[in-house]
Amino acid sequence: xxxxxxxxxxxxxxxxxxxxxxxxxxxxxxxxxxxxxxxxxxxxxxxxxxxxxxxxxxxxxxxxxxxxxxxxxxxxxxxxxxxxxxxxxxxxxxxxxxxxxxxxxxxxxxxxxxxxxxxxxxxxxxxxxxxxxxxxxxxxxxxxxxxxxxxxxxxxxxxxxxxxxxxxxxxxxxxxxxxxxxxxxxxxxxxxxxxxxxxxxxxxxxxxxxxxxxxxxxx
Numbered sequence: 639x640x641x642x643x644x645x646x647x648x649x650x651x652x653x654x655x656x657x658x659x660x661x662x663x664x665x666x667x668x669x670x671x672x673x674x675x676x677x678x679x680x681x682x683x684x685x686x687x688x689x690x691x692x693x694x695x696x697x698x699x700x701x702x703x704x705x706x707x708x709x710x711x712x713x714x715x716x717x718x719x720x721x722x723x724x725x726x727x728x729x730x731x732x733x734x735x736x737x738x739x740x741x742x743x744x745x746x747x748x749x750x751x752x753x754x755x756x757x758x759x760x761x762x763x764x765x766x767x768x769x770x771x772x773x774x775x776x777x778x779x780x781x782x783x784x785x786x787x788x789x790x791x792x793x794x795x796x797x798x799x800x801x802x803x804x805x806x807x808x809x810x811x812x813x814x815x816x817x818x819x820x821x822x823x824x825x826x827x828x829x830x831x832x833x834x835x836x837x838x839x840x841x842x843x844x845x846x847x848x849x850x851x852x853x854x855x856x857x
Contacts, residue, residue, distance in 0.1 A: 674753045682746065685787050692795035703799045710802045719808065723800060726812050730798035730819050737823050738794045741830050745786055748830075752779050752837045755844050762847055769847055775840035782836040786829040793826045 707727060714720035759772040798819050802808050 671757055674757055678749055678753050685791055688791045689794045692791060696795050696797065700797045703797060707800055707802060714805045716805065723808050723812060727800040730815060734796060734798055734819060738790055741826060742790055745783065745830050745833060748834050748837050749783050752840060755840050759844055767847055772840060772843040772847060775843045779836035779840045782833040786833045789826045789829050793822060796822060
């Protein structure tokens with residue numbers, strides 16, 4: 639029990655200062671663990687399917703925008719400016735893909751930790767402890783994770799291909815698209831951070847229950 643408390647204490651510190659690490663399982667009800675794991679895997683598979691569906695639905699629109707950009711850049715007298723604009727357009731979409739992938743991985747780690755908290759809370763409840771506060775925090779964290787996952791699904795299908803009016807406005811229009819990407823990514827990132835915070839609160843609530851039990855055992 640002391641080792642578990644020490645590990646949870648260290649993790650709480652890491653939660654507020656560094657990226658989340660994986661919280662190890664204790665020996666517990668294997669069937670409960672499998673149920674939670676299956677639920678998490680099913681949700682991730684559903685998210686993956688939703689992303690693919692959204693990208694497929696937007697495929698024609700994206701191709702049309704990219705073809706329009708190619709035609710517009712072909713009219714530029716300044717070929718160097720046209721090449722720069724093309725690279726910027728491609729880079730913006732690449733940045734979005736990379737950031738969405740990174741945030742998805744981070745959200746998955748957060749969800750893994752919450753699954754372990756949920757398992758340990760169930761174990762504590764089976765031992766007769768009052769885990770109602772932990773269960774409330776877990777429910778809040780689940781909602782936060784779902785909200786972040788939905789936002790990531792939407793963000794993954796967004797297209798940041800430049801929409802150019804003419805050669806004289808390309809600089810301003812590229813800046814507008816860059817700023818839009820930054821704003822969109824920040825909004826999603828804030829939701830992932832909120833999910834991380836909510837999971838941290840669930841972990842702290844669990845720590846309080848486990849800590850109280852340990853004190854009673856020592857007495």
